[in-house]
Amino acid sequence: MRRRVSPGMKQQIPTQLRQSHADKQGMRETPISPTLQAIVGNDPTLRLVLARAARVAPTRIPVLVTGESGTGKELLARVLHELGLQPKGPFVTVNCGALARELAESELFGHERGAFTGAGARRAGWFEEAAGGTLVLDEIGELPMELQPKLLRVLETGRIRRVGGSGETAVEVRVLATTLRDLRRDVQRGLFRLDLFHRLAGFELRLPALRDRPGDILPLAQHILDEFKPDLGGRVLAPEAGRKLLAHDWPGNVRELRHVIRRAALLSSEVIDASNVEIEEPGERALGVLRAADWSGPMVETVVLAPSKAASVVESDLLPLRNKSFEQIQSDVFAWALRRNGNSRRRAAAALGISRSTFCDRVRRLGLGRDALPSPAPQ
Numbered sequence: 001m002r003r004r005v006s007p008g009m010k011q012q013i014p015t016q017l018r019q020s021h022a023d024k025q026g027m028r029e030t031p032i033s034p035t036l037q038a039i040v041g042n043d044p045t046l047r048l049v050l051a052r053a054a055r056v057a058p059t060r061i062p063v064l065v066t067g068e069s070g071t072g073k074e075l076l077a078r079v080l081h082e083l084g085l086q087p088k089g090p091f092v093t094v095n096c097g098a099l100a101r102e103l104a105e106s107e108l109f110g111h112e113r114g115a116f117t118g119a120g121a122r123r124a125g126w127f128e129e130a131a132g133g134t135l136v137l138d139e140i141g142e143l144p145m146e147l148q149p150k151l152l153r154v155l156e157t158g159r160i161r162r163v164g165g166s167g168e169t170a171v172e173v174r175v176l177a178t179t180l181r182d183l184r185r186d187v188q189r190g191l192f193r194l195d196l197f198h199r200l201a202g203f204e205l206r207l208p209a210l211r212d213r214p215g216d217i218l219p220l221a222q223h224i225l226d227e228f229k230p231d232l233g234g235r236v237l238a239p240e241a242g243r244k245l246l247a248h249d250w251p252g253n254v255r256e257l258r259h260v261i262r263r264a265a266l267l268s269s270e271v272i273d274a275s276n277v278e279i280e281e282p283g284e285r286a287l288g289v290l291r292a293a294d295w296s297g298p299m300v301e302t303v304v305l306a307p308s309k310a311a312s313v314v315e316s317d318l319l320p321l322r323n324k325s326f327e328q329i330q331s332d333v334f335a336w337a338l339r340r341n342g343n344s345r346r347r348a349a350a351a352l353g354i355s356r357s358t359f360c361d362r363v364r365r366l367g368l369g370r371d372a373l374p375s376p377a378p379q
Contacts, residue, residue: 064203089133099147104143139181
């Protein structure tokens, strides 16, 4: 549930962003960010995002980091922390999509002894654990609706009340939020509070998708290979392998690229050729099924879930939408992915274009245990 974010996906940046600089008043020198120094990418859009991050980091303005899965949202949150006012403080990340509804308030704000069954001792929540540093609310769009007003109050007052407690405790912590969802659309649909959105999105940084910065694909691929060099030895990309990488649209972004390059390095010797680069071609995934936020209006009643290259579409691949909540649609989609892939969570996650850990977190939150699923039909 709680994890420290390591620099991970390393990238290069322009020299001017690496240099220490003073704020406008000359009162404080911004610390160097090792994570920012390690970011690879010369795409103008990415460079602009990084420059804006460096500018907003040493302020108290709340920042919302948006972008598709695998673009490096947590990495950018780390940059904001390292360049912030409390870079030596703790850096704590909370996956809001993995919060159990009945325990979410306790996880965030802590609880007193005896607050509920099983609460045998006082426990600090994530806000207290991040005190003096940064708390990242990862995938904030998944936060339960009933918890949103309580989070809003904490952000407004800087004080928390533990579950079962009678008093409030002041906490000094910078809160950053990340999401791949369109929160503005969620606000319009009543799925996210408008006041909380404005409180979190004082400044928005949107990371570009990898397909929108194709010039960074090959430098990133070679950098990833260099990271694996101590374990696998040196590897270079053959021209045809590079062309294959450039032809893919990378729905999983840098995370997918890392996975493909690691597998190619394992399958090759010194030179990685096209046969070592195993990637799914466009259309082999049911990429659209998670974009329920894009299904608008009463005209859309049914969506076909089967991949576009499926030999046939059966009735179980048709998902009715009328009179269903977004959460019910999500539940239907995840249940469909499990059924179609023989209850294999790894294959189901791949079919939906998300990581296995994210898939498992969502399945747990939606209550889709194996007992809730029918046995897959024999192939």
